[in-house]
Amino acid sequence: MKDYEQQDCQLFNTGRFNDIVYAYFVMAARQAQLPNENVVPLLAALENVLNNMPAEEALQRFRGGIQ
Numbered sequence: 001m002k003d004y005e006q007q008d009c010q011l012f013n014t015g016r017f018n019d020i021v022y023a024y025f026v027m028a029a030r031q032a033q034l035p036n037e038n039v040v041p042l043l044a045a046l047e048n049v050l051n052n053m054p055a056e057e058a059l060q061r062f063r064g065g066i067q
Contacts, residue, residue: 001056009055018050 001009011017025046029039049058 001059005059006056009059012055015050018047021050022046 022043025043026039029042
């Protein structure tokens with residue numbers, strides 16, 4: 001991981017961007033026309049990973065094919 005990515009991850013880990021991530025997620029779900037009953041569990045799962053997984057780990061998992 002590059003230095004600037006590490007710094008970005010540290011800033012993201014503060015939780016300052018959670019509301020923005022939630023907003024993007026909800027907008028994407030609306031654009032995909034997903035029913036609310038499908039979105040609510042996904043939003044809860046997103047909240048869980050945002051609160052329990054450091055950004056570094058999420059980025060590594062994403063780049064590795066999400067394990």
